[in-house]
Amino acid sequence: MITIPIRPVARPSLGDVIRRSLQAYIADQRLSPGARLPSERELAAALEVGRPALREAMRELAALGVLTMRHGSGAYVASPQHPALTSITQLDSAERLKMLRQASAARSLVEVEVAGRAASLGVERLATAFATLDRVEMSGEAEKRRHRLDFTFEQSLSAAVGDPYLIELQRHAQRLFAEAWEASGVIPRPHEERHAQHLDIRDALIAGDVAEARRRMARHLELDVGLTAAPDRPQDKKSTEERHVDLDQAKPSGGGGRPRRAASGGGGSAGGDRT
Template sequence: MSPEVTRPTLSDALTERMLELIRTGDHRPGDRLPSTRELSQRFSVTTPTLREALRRLEATGAIEMRHGSGIYVGSAIERVVLPNPNMREMRATQLLELLGARIVIEPPLAAMAAERATPDGRAELRRLLSEAAQHLRGEDAELHEANMTFHRVTARLAGNGVLHEVVDSLLTVHANEQREILAIFDDRRRDYDEHLEILEAIEAGDPQAAERLMKAHLVDVKTVIETRLHQPPFE
């Protein structure tokens, strides 16, 4: 007996029709879409039914619903890889696997960035580290954001959009844990210095050094987490 085929729901169909509307209308991220009332009339559905489809699209970043302003095409509409919007606190094994994935993916991307980064790209990395330096004695949130953006931009400068999205998704998935790492690592200067060494290798156009330094940096992070596994809250 063949397995039962799940029938698409009205919300499924609406989601697809909304995506078709965005694509066929040549809408770009940031473009405003018709109001919920207009969309309800266009698709001949009730507002609650439409809103369910809109919430699905918003969860993946395909659209952005701005209170009091309207519905806009989201920045993630053209992404190939998306972070899981429903991800809860990760188990220890998942966290280590994610860090292991970063160790495999990010060092080669640092090497590619050293080969391909433009002067503007290198200047962007330098600005990020200058910003991080200003927060070494400040709030964790600002320093965390500068550090994560450094990794994201390094991946972007490698020139492979899909791999950049993979790195961005991995960083998004365990953003909370990464903030905890910053506190556990408890050596902001060492973290900053390791980022600076990676930047200098990229600026020098030295792919071997950039790859080696990025790997050493991420292995340090993973070692810290493995140590942290023996303490709350990861027990």
């Protein structure tokens, strides 16, 4: 019998499924701390599971600080579960944009750390990452990526760093950012602008300047999201085209930086995909 060195697919236990369902319920209903959950009998019937399995899952959630169990009274919410981590599409426009800002800030923590570590590796270790920038421009990929999120450069940097934990954190941060971005409905900035910022980061990496690489990556990921309504139109009837992201176009300090491209038309920036 041939032994294949591969791990079997992990199957979630019933307890895991119940816990996630309860957390999603708390998030969907936007239950605040102190809110009482339905009775054990009602929850078991709704989930179509046995009460012992439900009871065990609720004990585990209590241990995690999500629920508080009161003998003879029932289960109460101890910590609210954020809707953005279950279904961001249920949020209204203002909440979606708030979550996009938060997702961008959280992602920045990871990407800035990746850039700082990458700057200490040397040019040879970063050759593959740099090649991704040239390949996009020379192969016609730029047009394909013009109106979509693209994490290729950032992912190639983390691959060069080689820290599996940082790579996993980056993957999750980018996934949550992408979900928040798609739900927000904002328009991506021009690919040319994003590419110019990637080249600025590359210059700092080539120079081996850790502080500058971190600073330029942070600037690349800065996001200030707003909604602009057309004249005489109700706030709740904005079209997708009216959503925009105001971005600071200032040139970064330090040598080797490229000037930021001025926004076209009317002095406003259209979009904001800091990828």
